[in-house]
Amino acid sequence: MAKVLCVLYDDPIGGHPDSYARDGLPELSGYPGGQTLPSPKGIDFTPGHLLGSVSGELGLRRFLEERGHTLVVTSDKDSDRFERELAEAEVVISQPFWPAYLTAERIARAPKLKLAVTAGIGSDHVDLDAAIEHGVTVAEVTYCNSISVAEHVVMMILSLVRNYLPAHRTVLDGGWNIADVVARSYDLEGMDVGTVAAGRIGLAVLRRLKPFDVRLHYTDRHRLPAEVEEELGLTFHPDAAAMVPHCDVVTVNAPLHPETEGLFGDELIATMKRGAYLINTARARIADRDAIVRALDSGQLAGYAGDVWYPQPAPADHPWRSMRHHGMTPHISGSSLSAQARYAAGTREILECWLDGTPIREEYLIVEGGALAGTGAHSYSTR
Numbered sequence: 001m002a003k004v005l006c007v008l009y010d011d012p013i014g015g016h017p018d019s020y021a022r023d024g025l026p027e028l029s030g031y032p033g034g035q036t037l038p039s040p041k042g043i044d045f046t047p048g049h050l051l052g053s054v055s056g057e058l059g060l061r062r063f064l065e066e067r068g069h070t071l072v073v074t075s076d077k078d079s080d081r082f083e084r085e086l087a088e089a090e091v092v093i094s095q096p097f098w099p100a101y102l103t104a105e106r107i108a109r110a111p112k113l114k115l116a117v118t119a120g121i122g123s124d125h126v127d128l129d130a131a132i133e134h135g136v137t138v139a140e141v142t143y144c145n146s147i148s149v150a151e152h153v154v155m156m157i158l159s160l161v162r163n164y165l166p167a168h169r170t171v172l173d174g175g176w177n178i179a180d181v182v183a184r185s186y187d188l189e190g191m192d193v194g195t196v197a198a199g200r201i202g203l204a205v206l207r208r209l210k211p212f213d214v215r216l217h218y219t220d221r222h223r224l225p226a227e228v229e230e231e232l233g234l235t236f237h238p239d240a241a242a243m244v245p246h247c248d249v250v251t252v253n254a255p256l257h258p259e260t261e262g263l264f265g266d267e268l269i270a271t272m273k274r275g276a277y278l279i280n281t282a283r284a285r286i287a288d289r290d291a292i293v294r295a296l297d298s299g300q301l302a303g304y305a306g307d308v309w310y311p312q313p314a315p316a317d318h319p320w321r322s323m324r325h326h327g328m329t330p331h332i333s334g335s336s337l338s339a340q341a342r343y344a345a346g347t348r349e350i351l352e353c354w355l356d357g358t359p360i361r362e363e364y365l366i367v368e369g370g371a372l373a374g375t376g377a378h379s380y381s382t383r
């Protein structure tokens, strides 16, 4: 029988909700491009309810306990108790919003660990080289929140360019000084917008921005089909360095791996247009923390927004909390109630496959059998 260690974020301060702002969720028939939605044999939760915090348990308890497995759910990811649980666990589940960092040292101290599931997308909180070395399978719920993030990116681009957050702050403060706000407010129309990576999120961002009458650019290791480039009027660039000098707005939608770590440092940012906006909902360490602060101070960047930090949770004195012209949120974009229903179902699907000994979908795999596999082979690299 397996011990499953599930690390989730804390419940709301006022306790687990007993009612919600809306009744239910819209029904989707599939993902763009034809990938099917998660298809577990059953679910023990109500879609639209809070599942990603400790009391929500991703809706997994009944399913696992009925089969005789042990489920430990905790928000505690950094104590001795976590280390003790980890030493006994066959499966570790965590969400990128509240990542249980599975470093090489921790993996070495977890002799029973066989499966690390990301309830979400982005498995960089697992040391993939160590997972490969120790034969640990890494799987994530590909596509579960890609559209959620794409919506957040569009929101953040518009908020920065139009200077929405300071305008809202003016209202909260009881003020009406229009000039203070509009002195940094522009239209997106006519701008050049580029994405670093045009996978599930990046392409969805491009599609959503098309009606804003902007010029669209992208770079990716895998070029999009010619008909997609034509449909959206895309300009392809061989790498980020070739793309960013052309862009007023840059959005980052690549995984964090050796090719992308530290990409947006002083050097690359210096080649951007003065007053460009940078939106990074991918992973914090794709950008150099202090270079971002410097670029906002100097005016090289007019704004920075995103929801990804390092480490997570971000310490109270993290400089991105107080830097100028930022539109940061905590890591929430991929954890809307809509997304939670999909990744809870996808996590259940992965566990059903694991426990029944049937194959996990190819697109959910990041590492399997001692190598990058599935989406991992497509989108990541090793050291």
Ligand SMILES: NC(=O)c1ccc[n+]([C@@H]2O[C@H](COP(=O)([O-])OP(=O)(O)OC[C@H]3O[C@@H](n4cnc5c(N)ncnc54)[C@H](O)[C@@H]3O)[C@@H](O)[C@H]2O)c1
Binding pocket: 120, 121, 122, 123, 143, 145, 146, 149, 196, 197, 198, 199, 200, 201, 202, 219, 220, 221, 222, 253, 254, 255, 256, 259, 260, 281, 282, 283, 307, 308, 331, 332, 333, 334, 335, 375, 378, 379, 380
């Ligand atoms: N903020 C959030 O809540 C949140 C939620 C989901 C995903 N994410 C992040 O977004 C990433 C992308 O998600 P997705 O669903 O689009 O994944 P995806 O696998 O569909 O797309 C990733 C794309 O990145 C490209 N890529 C990889 N390395 C590259 C490089 N060096 N240069 C250019 N392109 C490169 C790949 O070719 C692929 O097209 C995730 O890995 C994760 O880090 C964040």
